[in-house]
Amino acid sequence: MSGRKGSGILSLMKGNFNSIYLLSLLVLLSASSCSGDRNETAAGREQVVTKEDLVRANQFLVGRDMDLINAYTGRRNWDLEFTRTGLGYQVYEHGAGPEVKRGNIISLEYTLSLLDGTVCYSSGEDGLKVFRVGQGGVEAGLEEGALMLREGDKARFVLPPFLGHGLIGDQDRIPPRAVLIYEVEVVKVSGR
DSSP: OOOOOOOTHHHHHHHHHHHHHHHHHHHHHHHHHTTOSEEEOTTSOEEEOOHHHHHHHHHHHHHHHHHHHHHHHHHTTOOOEEOTTOOEEEEEEOOOSOBOOTTOEEEEEEEEEETTSOEEEEHHHHOOEEEETTSOSSOHHHHHHHTTOBTTOEEEEEEOGGGTTTTTTTSSSSOTTOOEEEEEEEEEEEOO
16 A cells, blocks of 8 residues: 655644544444434435445545555654554564563563654553453554564554554543554563
8 A cells, every 4th residue: 555645743634534524424324224224314315324335434444544554654764564454563673582472471661652753651651561462451453463572572563543442542542543653672571
């Protein structure tokens, strides 16, 4: 997918407005279809929301997210690889410790930010992020990325919204449909 050129914040604001508009339209259409497959619109025309319409809308949003990610990472000359799920990752410093496996408890130094540079959370402010891999409780993209690392590794992960906090954000510092940037260092990998 090609990167999108724009004017920084203005481009992101326009993109968020378009996303919110599209999402609102989908919610409205979905809600109206709950009482039946066919409903009259305000203009009196019949409107049908199909599964294919929702799939197309989702594909549009995912494509748009990837355009934003490609533009952002391109400006920074990051050489990311992508998993089948859409997680962008780059291990830029390799450690020599044990590999992270499901069931391990890991401790991470981290910074979590948005595409506009806003830092949402960090280990400097909130302490190390400690979690058991494979039990959830963290973003799906962070958990997926952690399984590619070993103790001492430094990496960055770019999480599209569906691997982060999704449609609603965290209702605190992460807005709805936010692309997230994780900078991490695996400080400790503990046994099962």
